[in-house]
Amino acid sequence: MSIAVTLPDGNQLSLPDGATGADAAAAIGPGLARAALAVRVSHPEAGEQSQLRDLSSPLPDGAQIAIITAKSGQEALALIRHDAAHVLATAVMELYPGVKISIGPAIEGGFYYDFDFPEGVSLSEEAFPEIEARMREHIAAGEPFTRTDVPVPKARERFVAEGQDYKVELIDDLVAAAEPDSPLRSVSLYENGPFTDLCRGPHAPSTAAIGAFALQSVAGAYWRGDPSRRMLTRIYGTAFFSKKDLAEHLRLLEEARARDHRRLGRELGLFAFSEISPGSPFWKPAGMVIFNELTELWRAENRARGYREVRTPIIYDVELWKRSGHWEKYKDNMYFADVDGRPMGLKPMNCPAHIELYKDERHSYRDLPVRYSEAGIVHRHEPSGVLHGLLRVRHITQDDAHIFCTEEQVTDEVVACLRFGFFMYEIFGFEPRLELSTRPEKRIGTDEMWDRAERALAGALESEGLAYELNPGDGAFYGPKIDLHMTDSIGRSWQLGTVQLDYSMPERFEISYTGADNAEHRPVMIHRALLGSFERFVGILIEHYAGRLPLWLAPSQALVLTISERAAAYGGQVAQSLRDAGLRVQLDDRSESLGRKVRDAELSRAPYMLVVGEQEAQAGTVAVRRRDGHQESGVHLDELIERLLGEVAARR
RNA sequence: GCCGGAGUAGCUCAGCUGGCCAGAGCACCUGUCUUGUAAACAGGGGGCCACGGGUUCGAAUCCCGUCUCCGGCUCCA
Numbered sequence: 001m002s003i004a005v006t007l008p009d010g011n012q013l014s015l016p017d018g019a020t021g022a023d024a025a026a027a028i029g030p031g032l033a034r035a036a037l038a039v040r041v042s043h044p045e046a047g048e049q050s051q052l053r054d055l056s057s058p059l060p061d062g063a064q065i066a067i068i069t070a071k072s073g074q075e076a077l078a079l080i081r082h083d084a085a086h087v088l089a090t091a092v093m094e095l096y097p098g099v100k101i102s103i104g105p106a107i108e109g110g111f112y113y114d115f116d117f118p119e120g121v122s123l124s125e126e127a128f129p130e131i132e133a134r135m136r137e138h139i140a141a142g143e144p145f146t147r148t149d150v151p152v153p154k155a156r157e158r159f160v161a162e163g164q165d166y167k168v169e170l171i172d173d174l175v176a177a178a179e180p181d182s183p184l185r186s187v188s189l190y191e192n193g194p195f196t197d198l199c200r201g202p203h204a205p206s207t208a209a210i211g212a213f214a215l216q217s218v219a220g221a222y223w224r225g226d227p228s229r230r231m232l233t234r235i236y237g238t239a240f241f242s243k244k245d246l247a248e249h250l251r252l253l254e255e256a257r258a259r260d261h262r263r264l265g266r267e268l269g270l271f272a273f274s275e276i277s278p279g280s281p282f283w284k285p286a287g288m289v290i291f292n293e294l295t296e297l298w299r300a301e302n303r304a305r306g307y308r309e310v311r312t313p314i315i316y317d318v319e320l321w322k323r324s325g326h327w328e329k330y331k332d333n334m335y336f337a338d339v340d341g342r343p344m345g346l347k348p349m350n351c352p353a354h355i356e357l358y359k360d361e362r363h364s365y366r367d368l369p370v371r372y373s374e375a376g377i378v379h380r381h382e383p384s385g386v387l388h389g390l391l392r393v394r395h396i397t398q399d400d401a402h403i404f405c406t407e408e409q410v411t412d413e414v415v416a417c418l419r420f421g422f423f424m425y426e427i428f429g430f431e432p433r434l435e436l437s438t439r440p441e442k443r444i445g446t447d448e449m450w451d452r453a454e455r456a457l458a459g460a461l462e463s464e465g466l467a468y469e470l471n472p473g474d475g476a477f478y479g480p481k482i483d484l485h486m487t488d489s490i491g492r493s494w495q496l497g498t499v500q501l502d503y504s505m506p507e508r509f510e511i512s513y514t515g516a517d518n519a520e521h522r523p524v525m526i527h528r529a530l531l532g533s534f535e536r537f538v539g540i541l542i543e544h545y546a547g548r549l550p551l552w553l554a555p556s557q558a559l560v561l562t563i564s565e566r567a568a569a570y571g572g573q574v575a576q577s578l579r580d581a582g583l584r585v586q587l588d589d590r591s592e593s594l595g596r597k598v599r600d601a602e603l604s605r606a607p608y609m610l611v612v613g614e615q616e617a618q619a620g621t622v623a624v625r626r627r628d629g630h631q632e633s634g635v636h637l638d639e640l641i642e643r644l645l646g647e648v649a650a651r652r
Numbered sequence: 653g654c655c656g657g658a659g660u661a662g663c664u665c666a667g668c669u670g671g672c673c674a675g676a677g678c679a680c681c682u683g684u685c686u687u688g689u690a691a692a693c694a695g696g697g698g699g700c701c702a703c704g705g706g707u708u709c710g711a712a713u714c715c716c717g718u719c720u721c722c723g724g725c726u727c728c729a
Binding site for chain 2: 112122123124125216217218219220221222225226227231232233234236266267273274275278324325326329330333348349351378380382383384385386387388392476477478495500527561563564565566591592593594595596597598599600601602603609611613615623625629631633
């Protein structure tokens with residue numbers, strides 16, 4: 001008996017019945033046999049999805065296979081990172097008797113393992129060298145990973161006996177999750193050296209595959225992500241096939257940290273934070289330039305699309321929040337004040353304010369859609385642990401807008417919002433990720449309303465041919481939403497824009513418009529912010545550009561650097577001419593060397609340095625140095641101004 | 653909010669097994685230098701050692717509490 005498998009190059013390989021991935025690799029060549037880590041098996045004819053398996057697993061007849069080696073990219077890295085998680089657990093169990101283990105997957109960029117340490121034991125990063133040393137011993141020993149499939153009761157018994165409660169719970173949940181017609185009979189255990197773990201696999205043949213690793217940080221994490229459950233200790237690490245790759249990875253992380261907007265914000269004098277008002281940025285003059293340029297862009301583009309700008313109060317009688325439903329759901333995250341004995345609350349949202357405006361006039365169907373925009377200042381008492389520079393603040397300036405429209409206008413309006421959003425993001429070269437979030441458990445409104453709203457949003461996305469992720473249960477309490485997400489310098493995802501459909505607020509506030517039939521009808525409300533908040537958007541911008549903002553956004557667009565005191569007067573004239581042309585220019589006529597001035601200018605990330613000495617004064621020119629180091633001498637002032645203005649206008 | 657870590661000059665950090673007037677570099681000020689594309693030289697000023705309490709003859713250093721920040725987790729209208 002023999003089986004045949006197909007290799008990635010299309011060739012058939014004939015193997016004895018029961019042959020494994022390791023046998024296949026050996027049949028292809030001894031080099032591959034040594035390098036093989038796992039095997040990818042797919043069997044489309046048998047209706048089987050492509051699956052990564054242990055090398056020791058027997059291959060099915062007729063399958064397509066690919067041997068995974070260190071050169072297989074992310075897939076191979078994820079494999080050894082998962083291996084490394086097991087080795088981490090091995091070391092921790094040896095060093096901390098009585099520790100309970102939970103789960104330890106590979107994640108983007110590395111791996112983690114969650115532990116429950118015995119009472120009174122807490123782990124800090126100081127323990128890493130000892131744990132790493134123990135891990136290295138297990139890796140050097142090249143301990144094989146061996147898989148055993150064990151009947152459920154036997155596996156459960158084993159973990160009960162060992163006091164590994166989390167593993168017992170995992171087994172029980174696996175049993176409960178199995179389809180009734182195919183109950184779970186066995187689970188797989190993987191053994192490496194002294195350690196055995198409940199694990200689906202696969203793993204590399206031995207711990208020796210882990211070429212280089214590092215433990216990175218320790219953090220708390222709720223068991224199963226549930227804040228009502230116990231908090232476990234999570235150890236993060238990463239692993240690579242070579243020390244060189246690990247070093248390169250750590251270097252890139254270090255570089256990313258240099259782009260952190262909190263650091264750049266301080267270094268470039270853009271904004272500050274103070275203990276006196278946690279979570280609320282203090283914008284400095286340079287940062288305010290960016291904020292204002294964005295505001296101008298926002299205002300002009302809104303106007304061009306039929307939005308009318310409004311401005312509403314920040315403090316309201318709490319009755320408003322009770323009526324809107326915010327009180328019920330968010331009162332713990334709102335700020336309140338007693339005003340002459342009258343309870344008032346700072347707005348956490350602008351929508352009820354815009355509803356007040358809408359209600360101040362009567363509306364005909366001919367007026368719709370009514371589009372109000374506001375750079376609305378809202379306050380949300382975000383939990384202390386989530387504050388993060390400009391990316392998560394308590395004082396938020398939203399680029400908010402509310403559209404009141406008829407049912408028939410909904411799709412067109414949502415599509416217009418999405419196109420508007422993409423238009424704005426394109427200016428910065430952003431490629432946002434889209435998410436559609438549907439009805440949450442805690443919500444207001446009827447199921448029919450939710451059905452309609454969700455269909456409308458999905459329809460708009462599909463009509464635009466946009467790819468999106470579905471986020472069930474993540475919608476706002478009054479309606480489903482489409483969110484636009486961006487990633488920061490170290491890969492954390494942040495929501496920027498949002499388009500939310502709302503049939504509930506109009507109902508609660510009983511707003512209406514007069515239809516063609518002369519009867520009163522309920523409008524639909526669209527809540528939307530495209531940048532999200534100016535604060536968060538600026539934070540993402542700073543990291544995206546690593547502080548080197550395009551000319552139109554740069555707080556100082558050009559610095560005039562004088563070579564000596566003899567050029568000071570001419571330098572002043574140059575600076576003034578550029579300012580007269582509407583550019584933001586500063587003069588550096590300090591008694592310092594040119595080298596020093598160039599260095600300081602480079603560190604300030606100013607796009608242009610204009611060097612002037614006696615030669616330039618004579619000729620009426622400047623020597624232009626761009627922040628990328630490119631130099632050009634003898635540029636006439638008029639030409640320079642024209643060029644810079646062109647660049648500003650193009651928002652490059 | 654939860655777990656862990658940290659708060660010393662404007663910034664980055666040293667000092668912290670308790671005891672010499674609390675230090676360095678950068679920044680800042682003054683003077684000299686008059687500079688041709690990433691750091692001239694010299695001198696000087698600057699600190700409720702986060703805040704409150706405790707232990708001690710004595711606390712930046714040890715203990716407790718509070719606040720803030722950092723890394724995660726949960727949350728994010």
